[in-house]
Amino acid sequence: MADDSATPGVRVPSHRYGRHYHRRKIKEAVDSISSLPDVILQHILSFIPTKLAITTSLLSKRWRHVWCDTPSLSFNDYRLEAPFIDETLTRYTASKMMRFHLHTSLINNVPHLESWIKFAMSRNVDHLSLDLWNQVANKFKFPDFFHINSSLKQLTVVLDFSDTMIAICSSVSWTSLKKLYLSSCLLSDESMANILSGCPILESLTLDHCGGLRVLDLSKSLRLRTLEINCNIWVPELTAMQIVVPHTHCLRLRNSKLPCSLVDVSSLKEAKLNICIDSFSKTIKADFLQVTLLKMLEKLHNVEKLTLGGNFLQILSVAELRGVPFPMFKVKDLTLETVIFQYVIPGIERVLQNSPDLKKLTLLTKDFYHKPGEYLGDHMDLQGFNLDQCWKSKYGVFWNKSCLDVESEHVVSFVELMLKNTKALDKMVVLLEDHYVRFKEMVPRLSHNYNISIALYTFKPQTNGSNPIVASKVMDLVRGLWRKHRRKILVTTTCLGSGYLLYKLYNAHTRKLADLERELANERENDEILKTQMKAHFDNIQMIADTTTLPHAIHHLSSRVVEEIDVSSIMDKLSKGKGILIPSEKLQLWNELKILSFTRMVLSLWSVTMLSLYIRVQVNILGRHLYIDTARGLGSSHLLDELDLIERDDEQKFLTSADFLATSGMPSLISNMQNAVKEVLKGKQLKDVLTTSALRETVMRILDVFMSTGSPHHWVDYLMMSQDATTDVSSSDATVTKFHLLITETREVLTSNDFSNVAEISLKCCAVALVEEMETQTGLATGMQLAKLLPQIEKTMPEISAEPEKNRFLQLIRDLPEVKLFFTLLYANMPQ
Structure with a gap:
């Protein structure tokens, strides 16, 4: 663009490279995707919803049956009715299915769910994903054959807004299952035990907003490496779920109301912890939470990679202000996912001071689940703390009270605070939510003073140069005629007179104009072809x-x-x-x-x-x-x-x-x-x-x-x-x-x-x-x-x-x- 601020103008593409060749090449490329093998086209279609994939059959005869053999079916529109899904399955011809995804909230679809699941399993589906909403989740009972399958490698079950306990057969056999994702499911300890006993090679388990569990014993899941639990909203407030995961390497917990009780996490190498507090509740049981969170951290003292969320750090700040002792950590890679404000500072300082082996520190200034800090301030005020003193920084920094008031100066002070509280740090990665100019200017000094590498992201935009202006062909013709015939014109004028001269010039100019008109006509024809192709x-x-x-x-x-x-x-x-x-x-x-x-x-x-x-x-x-x-x-x-x-x-x-x-x-x-x-x-x-x-x-x-x-x-x-x-x-x-x-x-x-x-x-x-x-x-x-x-x-x-x-x-x-x-x-x- 010659001028980035101006409205782009319509310009004709250059024609100096041979228009006929261009026209032929573009025509060959118009439908090049249709010449791809079926297996590639079907792979492409597997990434879009089946309803959209079916519409490609209208493109041409070449596309009429391509979708029928795609490796995946995805009915992601919860409003799709049974006749459409039945017709789709009737026309589906693939013998092996990689993924079957069904999302529905229509109560009229409940009688058909069993047959649809059976269809997917008959095609030896690898990944079965069921997302059932509202009354569908409450009305549908999983059939017995659902619990026995040898081809299933990944299973996703989402029961949104369901208040019914899932009935799991005593005999579950998913011998090939490696990944299990359960969301909004109400489970009993017995049902969960039956599931785990039937998944001998399970590697990853995710419980998202699931409730009913008191004990999660994974001691017999020898291959389980990753466990993720998000917001156990149904667990009674006086009971924390006990977790036994002796073989798990990675643990991610984000809980509401109560943290989990970690019984055995002896093989853990990586952990991510946060606590989700009700956004509409202004009361924080910080005194109780600080004890339970520190007990969790004691169990994780051998973890080498640790991620802490903003709410978790706020509760740790209360413990630090109260003088509660913290465990020592062996963490080498620490990530802090928190907004920058005064309510996380004491907790961060103590965690850093108790991590002498820390080599890499990452700050992500985003936390989707943070509790407004003023609620914590209200709690401390009720406990008799002097708010002006307890949140005061020993380095003389006046921290912002709200995450909305963060300035570049706060970011600089925050990074300096973390550097002052680390001893063996080699690298820091700072991921900022907004653009802080002054912080970027301070990076070289901080890196030099503390002898560490601070990773930032910069990009220097390229500037496109303007195109040269091509002279008019008519003007070129006039100049060419004069340069070529100037001497003849003068001699002829002298010898033959002006009448003959004008006659000859007229004939020569007429021929040139005729040739130019034919050339321009050809160019206009090519232009129309190009414009038609561009329009298409x-x-x-x-x-x-x-x-x-x-x-x-x-x-x-x-x-x-x-x-x-x-x-x-x-x-x-x-x-x-x-x-x-x-x-x-x-x-x-x-x-x-x-x-x-x-x-x-x-x-x-x-x-x-x-x-x-x-x-x-x-x-x-x-x-x-x-x-x-x-x-x-x-x-x-x-x-x-x-x-x-x-x-x-x-x-x-x-x-x-x-x-x-x-x-x-x-x-x-x-x-x-x-x-x-x-x-x-x-x-x-x-x-x-x-x-x-x-x-x-x-x-x-x-x-x-x-x-x-x-x-x-x-x-x-x-x-x-x-x-x-x-x-x-x-x-x-x-x-x-x-x-x-x-x-x-x-x-x-x-x-x-x-x-x-x-x-x-x-x-x-x-x-x-x-x-x-x-x-x-x-x-x-x-x-x-x-x-x-x-x-x-x-x-x-x-x-x-x-x-x-x-x-x-x-x-x-x-x-x-x-x-x-x-x-x-x-x-x-x-x-x-």
Whole structure:
């Protein structure tokens, strides 16, 4: 680009390399993917949902039956009905199945589940994944044949919102099973023992939000190497689960209410610990937790690789302030996943001081589950501590009390504090959530003063040069005529007179013009062919975005939003607390519901809109590069091997970076969106009446506050990784990969004024459509109390996050003239 801030213009590709060759090469490459062997095409289709894979049968006769023999079937849409799944299984022809995934919440599908599972097992499936929601999980009983299988290597069972104990046969035989993942399952000790006894070569066990267990005895699982337990929400508060894992090497625990009791962890080499505290409870049983957590650490004193979460460190800080003795550690590789604020400092100092063999220290300044530190401060205040003294740093540093108030100075002081409390440290890795300029400036001094290596991520963007300007062929012709015939013109003028001269010049010029016209006509014909092919390629690119990349990203995004902003617990408390809660408690819960409901609605609307635009930017940039790389034949096929083409790994890495919003970008996005909601809703009471126009203005105001808070284009950091994170610190400019160049070009587009205008128009259009949708479903036009409006807001969530082909908001964005024009110009910005 000649000017990064300008709108890309439509330019015609260079024609100086032989148009006929280009036309032939491009025509050969138009459907090159169809010439791939079936096994490769089927492998590609196995990575997308089966419903999408089936649509490829409409492309041509070549594709009609390709999907029928794919190694995997994935029914990931929980709304798929039995007739569709039955028809799909009828047409499926593969004798061996690698993976079968079923996600359903339709109660009418329960009678069919047994036959579907039997079908998968009859094809010797390697990985069976069952995700059953709501009443389906409660109504379905696993058949006896489910418990006996010799081909199954990986099993995933998710029973969301189930309150029924799983009935496991006394005789379980999964002789080939290596990985077992159970989520939201209610298990008894006897059932778990039966499962373990039937899995002789089990290597990995994950219990995610599972309850009912009192003792987890893995002493007979001789090959088990990894155990992961997340949030045992059903375990009674007075009973901690006992864990016996004498052969396990890696243990990851994130528990709520009570930590687990570690009985035997003698072979443990790696551990990751954190505690998840109820986000709506402002009470922390720190005195009890500090004792139990230190007992856990005593059991882990021989672990060499240790990861501690933010809540865990806060409780350790209480123990340190109380003077409770800490065990000594043999850890050599320590990772701290925590935000930077005063409530984790004492615990970190003590852990570092008691780890004399520490060689590598990693700081990850993100913690999705941290408890607000002020609650811990309230606890210490109730215990009679002087808050001004107990949190005061012995190095004279004034630490921030909130994770939202972190400055570069705090990061520098935090790193210095960790360096001062280590003796044998060789390397430190600091992964920052935001961009701290001053900290980067301090790195050379810190590395020199403490004689260690501090790893950072930097990237120097490349600047594309402008293309030379080609002179007009008409002007070249005129100059050529004059240079060639100048002497003749003068002699002829002298000898034959002006009449004859004009006649000869006219004939010569007419012939030249005729030749030029024929040449230009041929060029126009070639141009039309190229434009037609480019148009077809452009249309295909948009179709890929709508049918492949976007559905996966939207599904992942909506799942993360539901996971991170869960209002069901508040609604349950309100429902079950009728006649029990006092008015002040009810008012507090209603206010929390108000903030979370609006946050979830506006955040979902913003995320879906911006993610759809971002993915379209991605596929247009990538598609344009791939088109150019294919078209650069230059007259010899061996030259294609010498071109700087995009590697497959870079292409895949670039496309999968669309998940950044749903993973790394989500915590900061939620926090900042919630701040905007609180500012706009400040003073609005639950009894206030909102009309259609008032709600529309409220939503737009929240979006305006969110987009305008912070540095210009700050929201880009929620959508994609920073430039500093795309390359390793050791990378040189000469070795920068295509992936980094693609990321840089994408960021340039997203930070342009043109994209900002398109984003603003799209957000406004979707906000208006959302409010209109709510108006048709409720009496909003005549006004509705805010308290009564909140349940209606929750009903809009499925509409916002619906799959692309059924998503009204995504269709509105696609049909906006400004959006169509923007992406047409973006794709047409071909370098010459």
